[in-house]
Amino acid sequence: MKKTLTRSKTYDGDLTKMDRRLTRQTTLASFGHPPEFDYKRDAKHLVKILKQCVTAHILDLDSILHFLSTYNCEQRMLIVQNLEYEYNYNLVDMVLERPESPIRSCVLAMLTEPIELYVRHFHDLLTLKLTGKIDGDITRLLIEILLGLSNMDIEKFQESYKNLFENSIDKDIEIVLGEKNLLSKLIIHLLKGKRYEESGNSPSIAKMIAKNFHDVTSDVTTIDDNTIIDIFTCDSFSQLSTIFDIYEDKYGEPIQEAIQRQFHNQIEIECFDDIIEFTRSPSGYYSKSLRQALEKYPIDYMTLIRFIIGHVDKDLDEIKLEYLKNYDEPLDVTIKTRLDNMEIKRTFILIITKEEDITANIGGPVRFDNSNNSSSIGSGLNRMTTKKTSTTTPPTTPPPSTTASNKSLFGRKISHETFDKFFNVFKTIRTHKAD
Known part of the structure; x- marks a missing residue:
């Protein structure tokens, strides 16, 4: 029987799903925010774009990305949720119906929270590998997605994967990479979220582990693979750093030499080397991955999207500084x-610089030329069935520009009053459905 991964669930419209999404929204910050952000007003602007798309029978991803790029993640989530519950547009499902392309992946990233973005990319990679659309090994990319996640993030990651794809992530990994594979075990251990996160370390234990690493030869193994996996996935990063420092100070060689003696498969060596590099400098590790994605042909948009959109509220500033130090060029200049896609380029630069809109003087109505909307990057996302859209007759004139302001809105927050209004939307809808 041919092995396949489970397809993603579509929106079912029931109260259970509504409650789950409502719960997710209640975690948004709601204090000290200026009042200029109005999610209802801005959702109406997006509705106008979508009605134009209904008329033209094509989803204009360029215009949607242009609209979304001037909001921060919290604001986008409010707009998208209001769009779904008040206007009956499930924008995520609508985007997933479009052919795979860089612009599609970028828009989808703007419509989801970072953890869900990581989950979708993780599943994409497994799917692409299983279907033979990726020739090379994917384990280093899978590990890169997981390394920066805390134990709490890992728990959310597991939950999100289960909700989206209705399958065990461990089972999917074993289907694609193999049940007895060492790297399958490494990734599954990372997904357990058992890393010690308290500060401090034990020099005495670090010395013992360093000695065991040094005593490994091509013929004699003093530390088994499962123990190494436990060390690399459960010890705190400060403890790992202590182990590496003691090893290099005492034995006068990089810790990577010990890894090469322990393992003979090149991919296995590279995966453990990546964890070592991340332990030394997370921002350095990420900046290197960004550079590699930019130098690939074709450009690895999936990795760029994951770093630039997925890390904007986390550590993108540190990654930018490390990138500048390592490559003598600001990331936005690269x-x-x-990049040749203007809307993706504009979005990335707006996020990176927090102020520069390279298309500020370029205006015009919504475009329906399908340009940049169908070129393939093999994102591997499962298409979902869109929710039925509004039957209201769409307008025949283009909507006014929704991005007239050149100033970035990434610094904006959601006011307490706006958040209260948001709950009233749900209250009204749920009362209506109950009747």
Whole structure:
């Protein structure tokens, strides 16, 4: 029987799903925010774009991305949720119906929270590998997605994967990479979220582990693979750093030499080397991954999207500084010179610089030329069935520009009053459905 991964669930419209999404929204910050953000007003602007798309029978991803790029993640989530519950547009499902392309992946990333973005990319990679659309090994990319997640993030990651794909992530990993595979075990252990996160370390234990690493030869193994996996996935990063420092100070060689003696498969060596590099400098590790994605041909948009959109509220500033130090060029300058998709380039630079809109003087109505909307990058996302859209007759004139302001809105927050209004939307809808 042919092995396949479970397809993603579509929106079912029941109260259970509504309650789950409502619960997710209640975690948004709601104090000290200026009042200029109005999610209802801005959702109406997006509805106008979507009605134009209904008329033209094509989803204009360029215009949607242009609209979304001037909001921070919290604001986008409010707009998208209001769009779904008040206007009956499930934008995520609508985007997933479009052919795979860089612009589609970028829009989808703007419509989801970072953890869900990581989950979808993780599943994409497994799917692409299983279907033979990726020739190379994917384990380093899978590990890269997981390394920066805390134990709490890992728990959310597991829950999100289960909700989206109705399957065990461990089972999917074993289907694609193999049940007895060492790297399958490594990734599954990372997904257990058992890393010690308290500060402090034990030099005495670090010395013992360093000695065991040093005593490994091509013929004699003093530390078994399962123990190494436990060390690399459960010890705190400060403890790992202590082990590496003691080893290098005492034995006068990089810890990577011990890894090469322990393992003979090149991919296995590279995966453990990646964890070592991340332990030394997370931002350095990420900046290197960004550079590699930019130098690939074709450009690895999946990785760029994951880092630039997925890390904006986390550690993108540190990654930018490390990138500048390592490559003597600001990240936004590299983006300007290497990307050819104007809307993706604009979005990335707006996120990176927090102020520069390279298309500020370029206006015009919604476009329906399908440009940049169907070129393949093999994102591997499962398409979902869209929720039925509004039957209201769409307008025949283009909507006014929704991005007239050149100033970035990434610093904006959601006011307490706006958040209260948001709950009233749910209250009204749920009362209506109950009747």
